[in-house]
Amino acid sequence: xxxxxxxxxxxxxxxxxxxxxxxxxxxxxxxxxxxxxxxxxxxxxxxxxxxxxxxxxxxxxxxxxxxxxxxxxxxxxxxxxxxxxxxxxxxxxxxxxxxxxxxxxxxxxxxxxxxxxxxx
Numbered sequence: 001x002x003x004x005x006x007x008x009x010x011x012x013x014x015x016x017x018x019x020x021x022x023x024x025x026x027x028x029x030x031x032x033x034x035x036x037x038x039x040x041x042x043x044x045x046x047x048x049x050x051x052x053x054x055x056x057x058x059x060x061x062x063x064x065x066x067x068x069x070x071x072x073x074x075x076x077x078x079x080x081x082x083x084x085x086x087x088x089x090x091x092x093x094x095x096x097x098x099x100x101x102x103x104x105x106x107x108x109x110x111x112x113x114x115x116x117x118x119x120x
Contacts, residue, residue, distance in 0.1 A: 011048075012067040014108040015055035022052045025105055028084045046071075060107025069112040074098045077112055092116050 016022040019041050023033040026043035031050075035041040039054040048069065055063060071077050074090040078100045081087040090100035090113070099113035 009049075011051050012065060013051040013053055014065045014067075014104070014106065015058045015063050016052050016104075016106045016108075017054070017058045018105075019052060019054050021105055025085060026050070026052070029081055029102070058106060064107035064109065066109040066111065069110060071112050071114050074100050074112055074114040090114075 014022075019035060019039060023035060023041050023043070026045075027033045029043075029045070031043040031045045033041060033043050041052040043050045043052060048067075050067070057063075069077075075098070078087055078089050081102055084102075085105060086103040088101040090098045092098050093113075093116075096116055097113040098116050099111060101112070102110040104110070
């Protein structure tokens with residue numbers, strides 16, 4: 001008899017220096033944003049929720065975080081995010097994914113990818 005597992009979700013926690021700036025940035029990406037208090041907030045998009053926490057001494061070169069988003073269409077997401085912060089257009093990889101990236105103002109990395117469309 002197989003053991004049933006409850007639905008599991010994950011919410012990456014991204015360190016930020018300025019919560020208001022981070023919430024404005026993620027809102028510009030199309031996320032629904034909210035603040036729990038002055039030091040903790042949330043950014044939600046298509047069932048994914050990022051937690052944003054003000055971190056004293058945050059140094060994007062040492063303490064930034066990353067998450068990978070599996071999306072239906074990497075090109076569509078990159079087009080929506082174009083002009084907001086630093087978004088790298090997707091490229092085809094040799095492992096069958098089309099991948100791009102976005103870096104927020106605090107140096108946190110959102111990599112995103114979708115399967116390469118079949119030719120023909």
